[in-house]
Amino acid sequence: MTTTTRTVFEQYQVRKTKRQKTAFIDYVTRVATEQGYSVQVEKSALGARNIVVGDLEKAKVVYTAHYDTCAALPFPNLITPKNFPLYLLYQLVITAVILAVMFGLIWLVQTALAPLNLLPRTLYFVRLAVMLIVLLALFNGPANKHTANDNTSGVTVLLDVMAALSAEQREQAAFVFFDLEESGTLGSMSFKRKHKQTMCEKLLINFDCVSDGDTMLMVLKKKAVPFRAVLEAAFPTTDAVKAEIVDHGVFYPSDQAWFPCGVGVAALKRTKKRGILYMDRIHTNRDTVYREENIAYLTQGAVALVSQLQEEA
Numbered sequence: 506m507t508t509t510t511r512t513v514f515e516q517y518q519v520r521k522t523k524r525q526k527t528a529f530i531d532y533v534t535r536v537a538t539e540q541g542y543s544v545q546v547e548k549s550a551l552g553a554r555n556i557v558v559g560d561l562e563k564a565k566v567v568y569t570a571h572y573d574t575c576a577a578l579p580f581p582n583l584i585t586p587k588n589f590p591l592y593l594l595y596q597l598v599i600t601a602v603i604l605a606v607m608f609g610l611i612w613l614v615q616t617a618l619a620p621l622n623l624l625p626r627t628l629y630f631v632r633l634a635v636m637l638i639v640l641l642a643l644f645n646g647p648a649n650k651h652t653a654n655d656n657t658s659g660v661t662v663l664l665d666v667m668a669a670l671s672a673e674q675r676e677q678a679a680f681v682f683f684d685l686e687e688s689g690t691l692g693s694m695s696f697k698r699k700h701k702q703t704m705c706e707k708l709l710i711n712f713d714c715v716s717d718g719d720t721m722l723m724v725l726k727k728k729a730v731p732f733r734a735v736l737e738a739a740f741p742t743t744d745a746v747k748a749e750i751v752d753h754g755v756f757y758p759s760d761q762a763w764f765p766c767g768v769g770v771a772a773l774k775r776t777k778k779r780g781i782l783y784m785d786r787i788h789t790n791r792d793t794v795y796r797e798e799n800i801a802y803l804t805q806g807a808v809a810l811v812s813q814l815q816e817e818a
Contacts (some may be wrong), residue, residue: 506797509536509664514795518657520574521648526684529572530556533664533682540667542675549695551685558667559679561703565814567679568666568807569693570659570712571686571760575788577649584784586722586757586773591781607639653795654772655787656686658716665804674811683760686713693760708732708814710768711761714784715803717794718772719745722782725752728766735817736768739810745798749782772799 506514517529534544537558545557561567580599585592611632618631663680670678684692697704708729715721723736730752742748761767773782786792 507661507665507668509668510661510800513657513661513664514653518574518652519648519650520572520652521576525648526554526573530554533558533572536664537667537680540675541672542667542680547696547699549692549699551691551695553684553692553695555684555692555696556682557679558663558681559675561679561700561707563676564679565677565708566810567681567704567707567709568663568712569681569683569709569760570663571656571683571690571692572660573684573687573692574652574657575649575655575687576643576646577790578643578788580789581785581791582788584757584771584787585781586724586755586771586784587751587782589756592756603639603643607636610639611635649788649790649792651790651792653793654714654717654784655792656713658714658772658795658800659712662712662715662800662803662807665800666807669804669808670811674808674815677811677815678807686760690758690760690763693763697763704764704766706766708766708768709761709764710770710807710810711759712770712803713759713761714787715770715772716796716799717786717792718774718784719796719799720747720749720773720775720782721799721802722755722757722769722771722773723748723750724755724757724761724769724771725750726761726765726767727752729768732766732768735810735813739813740802740806743802746802770803772796 517532520526520529530546533556537544542558547555547557583595614631614635667680686692733750736750740748757769757771759769761769773784775782
C-alpha cells in the first residue's frame with residue numbers, strides 16, 4: 506500500500522459533505538503540485554467540483570475516477586454487467602421493497618392521523634412528506650464509512666499512476682477526479698459538456714470499483730474499439746488478475762458512458778456454477794475489500810499504456 510493510499514484510507518475515505526470533499530480536493534492538489542502537475546478545480550452549475558490534473562489538450566489518454574461517496578444503504582447495489590436481465594430483476598425487486606416500505610409507512614401515518622379528520626389536501630401533503638423522507642433517508646442519509654471498492658479504489662489508482670509516471674510521461678496523460686457520480690454521474694456530464702470537442706476522440710479510461718474481485722472487466726465504447734490491441738498489451742491476464750476486454754453485450758453504469766471513446770474498468774467476482782460476473786457489497790458497510798494486487802496491476806498497466814501510445818505517436 507502506497508503512502509497516498511494509506512493517507513486516503515486514514516483521512517479521506519469518506520467524501521460526501523462539502524467539507525469532506527474540500528479536504529480531499531486540497532490533498533489531491535497538494536500531491537499533484539508536488540509532482541509537477543497543473544491542477545484545476547472545475548465547478549459546474551449542477552454543483553459538481555471536478556479535479557483536473559495535467560493538460561487535457563496534450564494528453565493522449567485521460568484516466569478518471571469518481572471521488573464522491575454514497576450514503577450507507579441496507580442493501581448492496583448488485584451489478585451483473587454481462588447479464589442485464591438479472592441486473593434489471595434485482596433493481597425491480599429493490600424498487601418493490603422500497604415502495605412496499607413507503608406505502609406501509611403512509612398507511613401507518615394515515616391510520617394514526619385518522620381521528621383528526623384531516624382534509625384530503627392535507628393528507629396528500631402528508632403522503633408526499635412520507636415519500637420524501639423515505640427517499641432522503643435511503644439516498645441522502647448518513648455517509649457510508651466503508652468505501653474501499655466504491656470508489657476509494659479508483660481514486661487511489663489515479664494517485665498511484667500519477668506518481669509512477671516519469672517526467673516525460675506526465676505530459677502524455679491527464680487525470681480527472683469526478684464529483685457527483687453517486688447523484689447520477691452529474692460531474693462527468695458537466696465535464697463532457699465543457700470539454701466536448703477535446704474529449705470527442707480522446708481515450709478515456711474510468712476506474713470505478715476496481716478492488717473487489719480478480720476479474721478486471723474493461724468495457725469499450727464504440728470509438729474506443731480501435732484501441733483494443735494496445736489495451737490488451739498493457740493489461741494482459743496475469744496470475745493475480747484475469748483481464749476481460751469487451752465492446753458489446755455489456756452494461757456497466759458509470760462515468761465513462763458520457764464519452765464516445767470511453768472505457769469503463771471494474772473488478773468483478775464470478776459465481777461458481779454458472780460463471781456469472783458480479784459485483785456486490787458496494788453502498789454498504791461490507792465495502793471493505795481492497796485487493797492490492799488489483800491496484801498494482803492497474804497502475805502498471807496504465808503506465809505501460811502511456812508508453813505504448815507514445816511509441817505510436
